[in-house]
Amino acid sequence: MSAWKYKRIMPKIAVAKLKIMEPKEITNLAGMSLHHISSILEKTPYKAEISEIRTELTANSLEDALLKNFINTCEELMEMSPKRIRLLLSTFLMKFEADCVKAILRAKKAELDMDEAMRYIMPVGRLDEARCRKILEISENIADVAESLSDMEYGSVLEKAFAVYEEEKVFYLLEVDIDRHVYSKIWRTIGKLGGLDKKIARTVIGLEIDSANVKTILRCKAMGISEGQIRRYLIPVSEVFGEKELEEVIRESDIHSFINSLVRLARDAMSRDYQYIFTEIQKQNVTSLTTLEKLLDRGLIETSLRMIKRYTPYFNIGLLLAFLNLKWFEVRNLRTIMRGTESGIPPDTIKKMLLLPR
Amino acid sequence: MSIELASVHPTRLELLRLRRRKSMAEGIVDILKKDLDALTLKLFELVKKIPPLRDKMYKTLREAYELFVEAEMISGSRKIEGVSLAAQPIDFSISEDKKKGVLGIIFPTLQLSEENRASGPRFNLLDTSANLDESATKIKDALYDIVKLAEIEGSVRIILEVMSIKKRQMNRIQFKILPQLNAAIRYIELILEETERQDAVRVRVLQRKRKERALKHA
Numbered sequence: 149m150s151a152w153k154y155k156r157i158m159p160k161i162a163v164a165k166l167k168i169m170e171p172k173e174i175t176n177l178a179g180m181s182l183h184h185i186s187s188i189l190e191k192t193p194y195k196a197e198i199s200e201i202r203t204e205l206t207a208n209s210l211e212d213a214l215l216k217n218f219i220n221t222c223e224e225l226m227e228m229s230p231k232r233i234r235l236l237l238s239t240f241l242m243k244f245e246a247d248c249v250k251a252i253l254r255a256k257k258a259e260l261d262m263d264e265a266m267r268y269i270m271p272v273g274r275l276d277e278a279r280c281r282k283i284l285e286i287s288e289n290i291a292d293v294a295e296s297l298s299d300m301e302y303g304s305v306l307e308k309a310f311a312v313y314e315e316e317k318v319f320y321l322l323e324v325d326i327d328r329h330v331y332s333k334i335w336r337t338i339g340k341l342g343g344l345d346k347k348i349a350r351t352v353i354g355l356e357i358d359s360a361n362v363k364t365i366l367r368c369k370a371m372g373i374s375e376g377q378i379r380r381y382l383i384p385v386s387e388v389f390g391e392k393e394l395e396e397v398i399r400e401s402d403i404h405s406f407i408n409s410l411v412r413l414a415r416d417a418m419s420r421d422y423q424y425i426f427t428e429i430q431k432q433n434v435t436s437l438t439t440l441e442k443l444l445d446r447g448l449i450e451t452s453l454r455m456i457k458r459y460t461p462y463f464n465i466g467l468l469l470a471f472l473n474l475k476w477f478e479v480r481n482l483r484t485i486m487r488g489t490e491s492g493i494p495p496d497t498i499k500k501m502l503l504l505p506r
Numbered sequence: 507m508s509i510e511l512a513s514v515h516p517t518r519l520e521l522l523r524l525r526r527r528k529s530m531a532e533g534i535v536d537i538l539k540k541d542l543d544a545l546t547l548k549l550f551e552l553v554k555k556i557p558p559l560r561d562k563m564y565k566t567l568r569e570a571y572e573l574f575v576e577a578e579m580i581s582g583s584r585k586i587e588g589v590s591l592a593a594q595p596i597d598f599s600i601s602e603d604k605k606k607g608v609l610g611i612i613f614p615t616l617q618l619s620e621e622n623r624a625s626g627p628r629f630n631l632l633d634t635s636a637n638l639d640e641s642a643t644k645i646k647d648a649l650y651d652i653v654k655l656a657e658i659e660g661s662v663r664i665i666l667e668v669m670s671i672k673k674r675q676m677n678r679i680q681f682k683i684l685p686q687l688n689a690a691i692r693y694i695e696l697i698l699e700e701t702e703r704q705d706a707v708r709v710r711v712l713q714r715k716r717k718e719r720a721l722k723h724a
Contacts (some may be wrong), residue, residue, distance in 0.1 A: 211582055250633070251588050258591035268588040319592045323630040364631045367639055377626050437636035438576070484579040491575045501579060 153230035158462040160228060164221065165471045167193050168478055171504040177485050178502070179495030185486060186210060193217065207486040212270065214479045219244055219272050221475060225468065232341050233465060236349065239330070239337045240472070244272040246330045249293075249302050250323045252283055256290050257319055274300060290322070305329045324381055331357055335385035345465040348455050351421055352469045354387025355451055358422070359444040361389060365398055366406065366437055375399065388417045403435060421451045442503065449477050449505045477503050514690050516697035524694065528687040531679050538676040541609055545669045548608040552662050556655065563651035570644035577637035585633060594628040596646075597621035600653060611668055613661040618653040 169192065177185050182205055189210075190198055197213035197220070219241065226237040248269055255265030262284050271277040287293045290313070294306035309325035312318075335357070338349040361382045368378040375398045384391060393413050400406040407430050414422035425447035434440045452470035461467045481502045488498035514520060578586050599621050607613040628642070 208584055211584065247585075247633075250630070254588050254592040260591070268584060268591070318626060319594065320627065320630045323592075323633070327630070327632045360632055363636065367631055367636050368627065370636075371627060371639065373626055381627070381631060438640070441636050480580070483582055487575070487579040487583055491578075493575060493579075498579075501576060 154463060156228040157225060157230070157233070158467060160225065161467050161471045162462070164193070164225075165467070165474065168471075168474050171502075174478070174481050174485070174504065175499050175502060177482070178488070178498040180489065182207065182210065182486060182489060185482075185489070189482070193221070196220075207483075207490040210486050211483050214482055215244075215270060218475060218479050222472070223273075229468075232337075233345070233468065236334070236337045236341065236465075238273075239334045241273050242330045242333065244270070245275050246302070246326045248272055248275045248280065249297065249306075249326055252280060252287075253290055253293055253306075253319075253322060255284065256287055256293050301329065301333075302326060321380070328383055331360075331383045332385050341465065344459060348459065348464055348466045349469060350387050351419075352448075352452055352455060352466075352473070355421060355425070356448055357383050358386050358389045359448060361386065361394060362410065362444065363437075363441055365394065366403060366440065369398075369406075370437060388414060388419045388422050403437075403440070404433070407434070421447075421454065424454075425451070442501075445477070445503050446505065449473055449503065453505055511690060511693050514693060516694045516701075518698065521691060521694040521698065524687055524691050528684065528691065531683050531687065535676055535679050535684075538672050538679070541672050542669060542676070544608055545665050545672070549662065549665045549669070552658050552665070555658055556662075559651055559655055559658070563648050563655065566644050566648040566651060570641045570648060573637045573641035573644060577635050577641060580635040580637060581633065586638065589629045589633055589638075592629070596628070598649065607661070608665075609668075611664060613664060614657060616653050616657040616660070618650055 177188065180188070186198055186205055189195070194214060194217045197217045198210065200216075201209045201213055203209050222237055222241050226234050226241070229237055248271060251269040252265070255268055260268075262281065265284050266277075266280070269280050271280050283293060283296045287296055290306075291310060294303055294310055297303040297306060305325055306322060309322045312325075313322055334353060338346060338353060341349055364381050365378055368381065375395075378398055379391075379395070382391070382394060386394075389397075389410070397406055397409040397413065400409055407426060411423065411426045411430050414426050425444065428447070429440060429443050432439075432443065434443065452466075452473040455466035456470050459466050481504070484501050485498055488501070514524075574586075581589075597620070599619055601617045601619065603615040603617065604612045605615045627639075629638075
């Protein structure tokens with residue numbers, strides 16, 4: 149397909165990308181009060197959502213504003229995207245819908261009342277506030293939530309997962325199944341893209357999925373969870389580390405041999421981007437899971453940025469995915485700063501926790 | 507065990523009995539002193555263990571809190587709070603056992619154990635960061651330290667109780683029974699001395715009278 153399809157979306161993204169805060173601007177916020185941070189953010193694209201805050205200015209209210217801004221940006225981009233990219237963005241937004249469904253399920257499990265439950269729910273997409281309230285109102289228990297979502301794909305996913313839940317009484321398996329469904333759907337949507345778009349999306353989103361799987365495996369191994377159990381929590385789609393490949397590396401006894409195996413797999417698959425990330429982790433001789441998570445997340449931003457450099461921007465999905473990742477990590481960094489400030493964490497510690505591309 | 511002087515029979519037999527009682531009481535005081543020494547040593551040994559364990563516990567709790575805040579900073583506080591609503595709870599149980607310690611005193615031993623050790627994670631791993639796992643692990647470690655501290659505190663309390671009982675017993679013997687025994691012994695000795703003196707005088711008078719009677723007949 150010609151590059152003409154990007155004529156509306158790319159200028160919009162190029163402008164929006166220019167508005168993303170510079171790393172220095174973000175690090176300067178560490179140590180400022182919430183009011184100061186809010187007044188600075190009011191001069192950025194977050195202005196509209198921050199001005200809507202009616203309650204007391206807290207890290208939570210600001211975090212909600214930032215997340216709303218991210219979702220609104222995705223929806224805006226979706227409207228002016230070509231058909232297949234619109235489909236990808238709509239499935240990408242399902243991650244937030246899934247969060248909403250999970251929050252409803254958790255609220256029902258904890259038997260919270262309506263107002264208390266709404267504190268944890270961020271209405272998004274098809275699950276707007278009225279729909280969320282209705283689900284909470286008509287559902288007595290988790291099974292009822294699955295039934296009230298029967299008009300959406302989450303209903304059938306939950307129905308299947310509910311049988312296992314009834315048997316094992318393990319709540320998070322419901323959440324795992326929702327996540328697995330969403331990521332599988334995103335992966336299938338990527339499959340519908342063509343040419344370079346497909347290649348870039350498979351690399352960027354594939355890396356996100358593989359990072360999530362790597363984190364899950366290492367955390368499970370640290371908890372002493374059996375290999376059979378670990379497989380149940382993995383997202384079954386991947387660009388480089390497929391189920392078969394991961395099955396081999398799961399058996400590795402320690403974090404170093406695990407990373408070495410991943411580097412070998414990346415090399416065998418001739419995936420340059422994976423090699424960059426995992427060789428970097430290998431070089432740093434990481435032993436802590438938190439550091440490893442940070443390196444994987446940073447790898448995700450850097451891969452997105454590398455895609456723009458590698459392929460001509462404006463004529464493929466690379467810029468869009470890079471923008472979404474940059475925007476997401478900007479939201480995450482701002483959240484880190486605000487929550488850290490509220491908890492009285494020293495600015496230097498907050499700065500160390502920020503995820504900024506090198 | 508108090509001794510009323512009025513009821514004491516001032517006999518040699520009674521004196522011997524009282525002396526025996528006195529030496530036995532002194533022996534008991536010696537034993538009690540040795541017990542107190544042993545208990546004091548054990549007490550110091552236990553007390554010495556408390557500050558490092560308490561420091562370790564505070565350090566673990568501080569680290570757990572820092573990791574928890576970091577988890578909130580990464581994933582968002584509302585999400586962490588939400589995840590905690592449905593997280594699988596861990597039921598801990600504390601089993602109390604008895605252990606013979608110094609002087610055969612029975613000390614409590616507390617054993618913290620997880621009742622329902624889950625075979626999988628307690629919450630969705632995709633929604634949280636590794637900091638939350640580490641924080642939960644640290645809290646668990648701190649709980650074990652807290653139970654250990656409780657065990658030591660329990661032992662210290664028992665030792666202090668036993669020490670105060672022993673001290674009371676020692677004081678009672680040293681400052682009540684022994685002085686009473688001494689007084690009774692002294693009393694009997696005085697009475698016996700007095701009787702001896704009277705007997706001696708009586709003998710001398712009788713001897714003198716016998717001599718006078720012999721001289722008169724002669």
